[in-house]
Amino acid sequence: MTACQKNKKAMENQPQNNIQIELSDDIAQGIYSNLAIIAHSTSEFVIDFVSLLPGTPKAKVKSRIVLTPEHAKRLMHALIDNIKKYESQFGEIRLQQPGFNTPPIVGPIGMA
Numbered sequence: 001m002t003a004c005q006k007n008k009k010a011m012e013n014q015p016q017n018n019i020q021i022e023l024s025d026d027i028a029q030g031i032y033s034n035l036a037i038i039a040h041s042t043s044e045f046v047i048d049f050v051s052l053l054p055g056t057p058k059a060k061v062k063s064r065i066v067l068t069p070e071h072a073k074r075l076m077h078a079l080i081d082n083i084k085k086y087e088s089q090f091g092e093i094r095l096q097q098p099g100f101n102t103p104p105i106v107g108p109i110g111m112a
Contacts, residue, residue, distance in 0.1 A: 031049065034050070035059065036048065036049055036050070040072075044066050
């Protein structure tokens with residue numbers, strides 16, 4: 001049996017709701033972000049991931065993700081779940097600056 005035939009057979013045995021996700025090399029490298037700015041309207045949440053370097057007056061948005069409110073809530077729950085799992089394995093994540101205030105949020109954004 002060829003590799004292609006094995007792959008096809010494996011796909012046939014998978015449940016119908018499985019999703020195959022492709023990760024290209026450039027996306028797999030990731031983008032560093034140390035600040036997220038979140039805005040919302042009635043129909044969407046917008047998360048801008050920013051790389052803010054110390055001593056620089058200007059920061060660049062490295063990536064923008066637009067989500068429906070339902071998907072934003074699902075992301076929140078997924079993050080909470082993963083942080084709990086992380087902390088149970090590696091210990092509590094301590095905030096270095098507990099009183100740190102993030103820059104003001106620009107929002108809510110215009111309605112889509």
